[in-house]
Amino acid sequence: MSIQQQQKKLNIGLFGFGVVGEGLYKVLEQTPTLNAQIKKVCIKHPEKKRNAPQELFTTDPAALLQDESINVIVELIDDADAAYHIVSTALKNRKAVVSANKKLIAEHIEELIALQQQFKTPFLYESAACASIPVIRNLEEYYDNDLLHGISGIVNGSTNYILTKVFEEKISFEEALLQAQYEGFAESNPALDVEGTDAVNKLTILLAHAYGIMAQPQALVHSGIQHLHAADAVFAREKGYEIKLVAQARKLDDGKIAAFVLPQFVQKDSQLFNVRNEYNGVVIESRLADKQFFYGKGAGSFPTASAVLSDLSALRYDYKYEYKKLLYQQPGQLTNDLFLRVYISFDALFHVPHEKFERIEEWSSSDKRCHVTGIIRFARLLDTSWWKRKNTSLIVYPDAFVDKIPEKRKVEEDVFSLV
Amino acid sequence: MSIQQQQKKLNIGLFGFGVVGEGLYKVLEQTPTLNAQIKKVCIKHPEKKRNAPQELFTTDPAALLQDESINVIVELIDDADAAYHIVSTALKNRKAVVSANKKLIAEHIEELIALQQQFKTPFLYESAACASIPVIRNLEEYYDNDLLHGISGIVNGSTNYILTKVFEEKISFEEALLQAQYEGFAESNPALDVEGTDAVNKLTILLAHAYGIMAQPQALVHSGIQHLHAADAVFAREKGYEIKLVAQARKLDDGKIAAFVLPQFVQKDSQLFNVRNEYNGVVIESRLADKQFFYGKGAGSFPTASAVLSDLSALRYDYKYEYKKLLYQQPGQLTNDLFLRVYISFDALFHVPHEKFERIEEWSSSDKRCHVTGIIRFARLLDTSWWKRKNTSLIVYPDAFVDKIPEKRKVEEDVFSLV
Numbered sequence: 001m002s003i004q005q006q007q008k009k010l011n012i013g014l015f016g017f018g019v020v021g022e023g024l025y026k027v028l029e030q031t032p033t034l035n036a037q038i039k040k041v042c043i044k045h046p047e048k049k050r051n052a053p054q055e056l057f058t059t060d061p062a063a064l065l066q067d068e069s070i071n072v073i074v075e076l077i078d079d080a081d082a083a084y085h086i087v088s089t090a091l092k093n094r095k096a097v098v099s100a101n102k103k104l105i106a107e108h109i110e111e112l113i114a115l116q117q118q119f120k121t122p123f124l125y126e127s128a129a130c131a132s133i134p135v136i137r138n139l140e141e142y143y144d145n146d147l148l149h150g151i152s153g154i155v156n157g158s159t160n161y162i163l164t165k166v167f168e169e170k171i172s173f174e175e176a177l178l179q180a181q182y183e184g185f186a187e188s189n190p191a192l193d194v195e196g197t198d199a200v201n202k203l204t205i206l207l208a209h210a211y212g213i214m215a216q217p218q219a220l221v222h223s224g225i226q227h228l229h230a231a232d233a234v235f236a237r238e239k240g241y242e243i244k245l246v247a248q249a250r251k252l253d254d255g256k257i258a259a260f261v262l263p264q265f266v267q268k269d270s271q272l273f274n275v276r277n278e279y280n281g282v283v284i285e286s287r288l289a290d291k292q293f294f295y296g297k298g299a300g301s302f303p304t305a306s307a308v309l310s311d312l313s314a315l316r317y318d319y320k321y322e323y324k325k326l327l328y329q330q331p332g333q334l335t336n337d338l339f340l341r342v343y344i345s346f347d348a349l350f351h352v353p354h355e356k357f358e359r360i361e362e363w364s365s366s367d368k369r370c371h372v373t374g375i376i377r378f379a380r381l382l383d384t385s386w387w388k389r390k391n392t393s394l395i396v397y398p399d400a401f402v403d404k405i406p407e408k409r410k411v412e413e414d415v416f417s418l419v
Numbered sequence: 420m421s422i423q424q425q426q427k428k429l430n431i432g433l434f435g436f437g438v439v440g441e442g443l444y445k446v447l448e449q450t451p452t453l454n455a456q457i458k459k460v461c462i463k464h465p466e467k468k469r470n471a472p473q474e475l476f477t478t479d480p481a482a483l484l485q486d487e488s489i490n491v492i493v494e495l496i497d498d499a500d501a502a503y504h505i506v507s508t509a510l511k512n513r514k515a516v517v518s519a520n521k522k523l524i525a526e527h528i529e530e531l532i533a534l535q536q537q538f539k540t541p542f543l544y545e546s547a548a549c550a551s552i553p554v555i556r557n558l559e560e561y562y563d564n565d566l567l568h569g570i571s572g573i574v575n576g577s578t579n580y581i582l583t584k585v586f587e588e589k590i591s592f593e594e595a596l597l598q599a600q601y602e603g604f605a606e607s608n609p610a611l612d613v614e615g616t617d618a619v620n621k622l623t624i625l626l627a628h629a630y631g632i633m634a635q636p637q638a639l640v641h642s643g644i645q646h647l648h649a650a651d652a653v654f655a656r657e658k659g660y661e662i663k664l665v666a667q668a669r670k671l672d673d674g675k676i677a678a679f680v681l682p683q684f685v686q687k688d689s690q691l692f693n694v695r696n697e698y699n700g701v702v703i704e705s706r707l708a709d710k711q712f713f714y715g716k717g718a719g720s721f722p723t724a725s726a727v728l729s730d731l732s733a734l735r736y737d738y739k740y741e742y743k744k745l746l747y748q749q750p751g752q753l754t755n756d757l758f759l760r761v762y763i764s765f766d767a768l769f770h771v772p773h774e775k776f777e778r779i780e781e782w783s784s785s786d787k788r789c790h791v792t793g794i795i796r797f798a799r800l801l802d803t804s805w806w807k808r809k810n811t812s813l814i815v816y817p818d819a820f821v822d823k824i825p826e827k828r829k830v831e832e833d834v835f836s837l838v
Contacts, residue, residue, distance in 0.1 A: 027707075033747055132708035134561055142553055142729045271714060274693055281712075288446075288725035289551035293700075295690060295712035306707035310561045317741070328452055 008071075008316045010036035013064030013095070015086055016076035017043050017050055017057075019301035020100065024074065024308055025052055036072075036312055040064050044077075065089050072315060074308060075099040084108055091115040091123060098311040100127040100304055103192075106201035110214045113323055122320035127307030129202045130155055130280040133296040134310065139209040140321055142289070150250035151210055153282030154275045155202040157299030158185045158193040159225050159245045164276045166233055167242060173228060185278045185299040196224030196245065199261045203247040206282075210249060211257050211332030212325030221336075221381045222261035227393045231369040232345055236395075241265035243395060244272055250401060256335035258378065264396040265343070271295075336379040339402040345371035347391040356380050356387075358405045375402050427490075427735050429455035432483030432514070434505055435495035436462050436469055436476070438720035439519065443493065443727055444471055455491075455731055459483050463496075484508050491734060493727060494518040503527055510534040510542060517730040519546040519723055522611075525620035525636045528627050532742055541739035546726030548621045549574055549699040552715040553729065558628040559740055561708070569669035570629055572701030573694045574621040576718030577604045577612040578644050578664045583695045585652055586661060592647060604697045604718040615643030615664065618680045622666040625701075629668060630676050630751030631744030640755075640800045641680035646812045650788040651764055655814075660684035662814060663691055669820060675754035677797065683815040684762070690714075755798040758821040764790035766810040775799050775806075777824045794821050 012028075014021055025038050041056050042064050050057060064070055065086070073090040075083050080103040087104065090097045092115065099105065105112065105128050116123050126136050130153070139151075154160050158180050165176035181190060192198045200222035207213040225245055236243050244266045249259040266272045271293040275281035280298025285291050297303035325331060339358065346352055349365045352372055360374040381387060387394045431447075433440055444457050460475050461483050469476060483489055484505070492509040494502050499522040506523065509516045511534065518524065524531065524547050535542050545555050549572070558570075573579050577599050584595035600609060611617045619641035626632040644664055655662050663685045668678040685691045690712040694700035699717025704710050716722035744750055758777060765771055768784045771791055779793040800806060806813045 023707075132711060134557055137560070138553055138557075141556070141733060142725075271693065274690065279710075286725070288442075288721045288728070290716045290722065291698075291714075292551060292716075293712070293714035295710075295714070297709045297711075302707045303709065306561075306705070309707070314560060322736070 008035070008318075010072045010312060010315060011070050012036060012038045012072045012074055012312070013067065013070040014038050014041045014074045014076065015061070015064070015083075016078075017041050017052070018076065020304045020308065021076045022051060023301055023305040024076070027305065027309060034313070035316065039070055040067065061086060065093055065095070070095060072096045072098065072312065074312070075101060076308070077101070080104040080107070087112065087123065088115055091119050091121050094119050094121045096121055096315050097123045098308055098315070099123070099125045100308060101125075102128040102198065102201040102205060106204035106217045109204065109208050113208075113326070116320070122315060122318075124311035124314060124319070124321065125205070126311050127304045129205045130282060130294075130296070131157070131298045131300070132303035132306045133280055133282065133294045133298065134307075135282050135294055136205065136209050136321070137314075138294065139206065139284070140324065147287035148210055148251065149285040149287065150248065151206060151282060151284050152246050152248035152250075152272065153206075154244050154272055154280050155206075155247045155282070155298065156193055156196075156199040156245060157278035157280055157297065158190070159199070160275065160280070160298070161185050161278045162194075163225060163243055163245065167237070172230065173225065183278070194224045194226050196222040196261045199224070199245060199247050203249065203259060203261055206247070207249055207257075207259055207332075208323065208326065209321070210325065212323065212327075212329060213257060213259075213332045213334055214326070215259070215334060220259055220261070221378070223263065223388060223394065225263060227388070227390065228263060228395075229345055229369065229391070229393050231371070232393050232395060235343070235345070235371065236265055239265070241267060241398070242273055244275070246272065246396070251332070252335065252338055252401070253403070254335070255333075256337070257332040258335060258338050258401070260378075260381075262394065262396045264400065265398055267398045270398065336382065338378045339375050339405060340378050340400050341373070341397040341402050342376050342400075343371055343373050343395045343397065344387065345369055345393050351392065353386055373397070375405055427454070427737075429491045429731060429734060430489050431455060431457045431491045431493055431731075432486065432489040433457050433460045433493045433495065434480070434483070434502075435497075436460050436471070437495065437497075439723045439727065440495045441470060442720055442724040443495070446724065446728060453732070454735065458489055459486065480505060484512055484514070489514060491515045491517065491731065493731070494520060495727070496520070499523040499526070506531065506542065507534055510538050510540050513538050513540045515540055515734050516542045517727055517734070518542070518544045519727060520544075521547040521617065521620040521624060525623035528623065529633045532627075532745070535739070541734060541737075543730035543733060543738070543740065544624070545730050546723045548624045549701060549713070549715070550576070550717045550719070551722035551725045552699055552701065552713045552717065553726075554701050554713055555624065555628050555740070556733075557713065558625065558703070559743065566706035567629055567670065568704040568706065569667065570625060570701060570703050571665050571667035571669075571691070572625075573663050573691055573699050574625075574666045574701070574717065575612055575615075575618040575664060576697035576699055576716065577609070578618070579694065579699070579717070580604050580697045581613075582644060582662055582664065586656070591649065592644065602697070613643045613645050615641040615680045618643070618664060618666050622668065622678060622680055625666070626668055626676075626678055626751075627742065627745065628740070629744065631742065631746075631748065632676060632678070632751045632753055633745070634678070634753060639678055639680070640797070642682065642807060642813065644682060646807070646809065647682060647814075648764055648788065648810070648812050650790070651762075651812050651814060654762070654764070654790065655684055658684070660686060660817070661692055663694070665691065665815070670751070671754065671757055671820070672822070673754070674752075675756070676751040677754060677757050677820070679797075679800075681813065681815045683819065684817055686817045689817065755801060757797045758794050758824060759797050759819050760792070760816040760821050761795050761819075762790055762792050762814045762816065763806065764788055764812050770811065772805055792816070794824055
C-alpha cells in the first residue's frame with residue numbers, strides 16, 4: 001500500500017465539441033495542474049466556427065482512436081450508435097474512456113464491462129447518472145460491504161423541472177415542457193425525458209453498480225410524466241404530496257430486487273420532496289449507514305462537465321469501476337412478483353379497470369375525472385396497453401410496497417359490482 | 420491504466436472493541452468476500468467479557484504494531500493521545516491506518532500528512548467527519564478541478580438531535596440533551612458536542628481536504644448550542660427559520676477563506692433545513708457542479724462502522740487521500756477580514772454591546788430578553804469574552820456574509836445614543 005507520487009499525464013482525444021466538450025477544453029486549458037491536455041477533437045461538422053485552434057479538429061475518428069500518444073478518449077456526442085463504435089474501439093485499443101452517454105451505456109452495459117475486463121482498460125461514466133452527483137462511484141465504493149436495502153431517486157432533471165413548475169406556478173404540463181426546453185434541460189428529443197426513457201436508462205446503470213444486475217432498460221417497467229393530468233396535481237396538493245418521477249430499486253423480503261421508474265406521490269418527510277427544478281436526488285438505504293441522500297444538478301452542461309472532469313481526475317490515479325456486486329458477489333436477481341399501492345386516474349368511469357386491482361381502497365368519480373386507489377400485482381404493469389394509454393395516469397403511493405394483500409371487504413365488492 | 424485484478428488481503432490489528440469495533444469484527448467474520456480479517460485486538464480492560472475468542476485479545480499495543488503479518492491498523496479508541504501514539508507508530512511501521520478519531524486527526528493533521536508522505540503509507544478516516552457520509556472522499560475526488568465556492572454543513576449529530584427536539588417537541592435544551600445522551604448520540608463528554616468542539620474538529624478536517632488549509636481547531640471561531648435561549652427558538656419560529664449548528668468555510672471575493680462553526684438561522688429553501696435529529700448534511704457549492712448536498716447519519720455505531728468498512732474496502736485497491744489542494748495546488752489561506760450579519764440576544768438591555776456592531780439593523784427589548792440584529796466585524800469574535808458569556812447567544816443569519824457595510828442611518832444612531 002504505497003502512496004503513489006507520480007500522476008499520469010492524460011493525452012485526450014475528444015469526440016464532440018458541444019457545450020460540454022467546449023467547456024471541458026477551456027477548463028483543461030486554464031488548469032495546467034490537471035496534467036491533462038486535449039490533443040485532438042473529432043467533430044461531425046467541420047464548417048462550424050469553433051472557439052479553439054483549427055489544427056485541433058478532425059472529422060476522422062481513426063485520427064484519435066489509432067493515435068498511440070492518446071491514452072484517454074472522452075466521448076461527448078449525441079448519437080448513441082456512433083458512440084458505441086467509438087467507445088468499444090477505444091477500449092479494444094486499450095485507451096481509457098470517459099463517456100456521458102447514458103443510452104449507450106444502459107443498452108450495452110454487459111458488453112462494455114466484458115470489454116473492460118478483456119482489455120484491462122477502465123471506462124468511467126459518472127456523468128451518465130445524475131450528472132454532477134457522484135452516485136455511481138459512491139454505490140461502488142460505499143455499499144459493497146453493506147446490505148443495500150434500496151435506492152430511489154429523481155434522476156431526470158428535465159421532468160423534475162416540469163413537475164416543479166406545474167406544482168409551484170400552477171401552469172400546465174405542456175407549458176412547463178416548453179420552459180424546460182427553453183432553459184436547455186430537456187434532451188434534444190424531449191420524448192426521451194418525458195416518457196421516462198432517460199430515467200430508465202439511468203436506472204439500468206444504477207442497477208449494475210448497486211446490485212450487479214444486468215438489465216435491458218426497455219424491459220423494465222417504466223413510465224414518464226406524459227399522461228399526468230391536471231386533476232392528479234390537484235389530488236396530490238390536497239393530500240400534501242408532490243408528484244415526482246422516481247426511479248427505484250428495492251430488495252424485497254425474498255432477497256430479489258424490484259425495479260421500476262414511475263411517477264410517485266412523495267411526502268414531506270422524504271428527502272426527495274425537496275428536490276426541485278432541474279436538480280436530481282438519490283436516497284440510498286442500507287443496513288449500516290441507514291439512509292443517505294445525494295443531491296445536485298442533474299442536467300445542464302456545467303454539471304456534466306464537472307462529472308467528466310472528476311472521471312479524468314480519477315483516471316490519473318488508475319481508478320476503475322470494480323463492478324463488485326457483479327464480479328465478486330452473487331449478483332441481485334430482478335423480480336416482478338410483488339404488489340404495489342397505486343393511484344390510477346381516468347377520463348371516464350367506464351375506463352376504470354377494476355379487475356386489474358387485487359384490492360380497491362378508495363375511489364372517486366366525477367363527470368370530469370375518476371380515480372382509484374388500490375393494490376395491484378406489479379406483473380400486470382408488464383402489459384402497458386391499459387395503463388399507458390392516453391388519458392390514463394398511474395402514480396405510485398409513498399408506501400408503495402405492499403407485503404400482503406388484505407382480504408377484500410364485502411362493501412367494496414358490492415360497490416364495484418355496480419360499475 | 421490497467422484494471423487491477425488482485426485484491427489485497429487485509430490483516431487487521433484493531434485497537435478498541437467498543438460498539439463500533441465489535442460491529443466491525445462481526446461484519447468481517449460474516450463477509451469473507453471482503454478478504455479482510457481481524458488478527459488481533461488490543462484492549463484496555465481484559466477483564467471485560469467479549470463476544471469473540473479469547474486468543475484474539477491482547478493488552479499490548481506492540482503485539483499489533485510490531486506484528487509484520489498485520490498490514491492494517493484500525494484505531495477505534497476514545498483517548499486521542501493514546502490514539503496519536505498508535506496511529507503515528509503504525510504509519511512509521513508502514514502499516515495502513517484507518518481511524519475514526521476526529522480530535523486526533525484535527526489536532527495533528529499536518530504531522531499525520533507528513534508521516535503519510537514520508538512512509539508512503541495511507542491513512543484513511545472517512546468516519547471522522549459526518550460518519551457515514553463520504554464527504555472527505557468526495558471533497559478529495561470531486562472538487563480538485565472545480566472552483567470550490569464553499570461548504571456548509573451540520574456535522575454534529577448530537578447537537579442537531581437536541582435542536583430538532585427543542586423545535587419539534589418544544590422541550591428545553593437541557594431536557595433534549597438528556598434524551599440525546601440516552602439515545603447514545605452524544606460524545607462520552609457531552610461538552611465536546613454542545614460547545615462545538617466536535618464540530619470544529621470536523622471543520623478542521625474538511626478544511627484540509629476542501630482547501631488544503633492546515634488549521635488549529637481551537638484557533639477557529641466556533642461555538643456550540645450551550646447558550647441558546649428559549650427566546651431564540653421563539654424568534655426563529657416566528658421568522659420561519661430553524662436554528663442549526665453550522666460548520667462552514669467560504670471563499671471570499673479576495674480569494675481567501677472564512678471558516679467558523681456557529682449557530683445559524685436556516686431558511687426553508689436550504690437543504691440544511693430538513694436535516695433533522697442525528698442526521699448530518701453538507702452542502703458543497705462549486706462553479707461547475709453548483710450546489711451539491713450529502714446527507715446521512717452522522718452519529719451512532721453503525722454509521723461509523725459503515726464508514727470504517729468503506730475505508731478498508733478502499734485500502735484494498737490502494738486508495739489514499741492525495742491532499743490535492745495542499746500538495747498539488749496553492750493551498751487556501753484563512754482570513755478574519757470579513758463582516759457577518761448576526762443576531763445576538765441578551766438577558767438585559769444594559770448587556771447589549773452595541774459598540775461591537777458596525778451597523779444595527781433591528782433591535783427589540785423586553786424585561787425578559789433583548790436581541791439585536793446587525794453587522795459585525797468577524798475579527799471581533801476572536802475575543803470570546805463578550806459573546807460566549809452565559810446568557811448571551813449569537814446566531815448567524817442565513818445571508819451571513821456581508822460584502823460591504825451600508826452607512827448607518829441617522830435614526831439608528833439616535834436610538835442607540837439613548838441606550
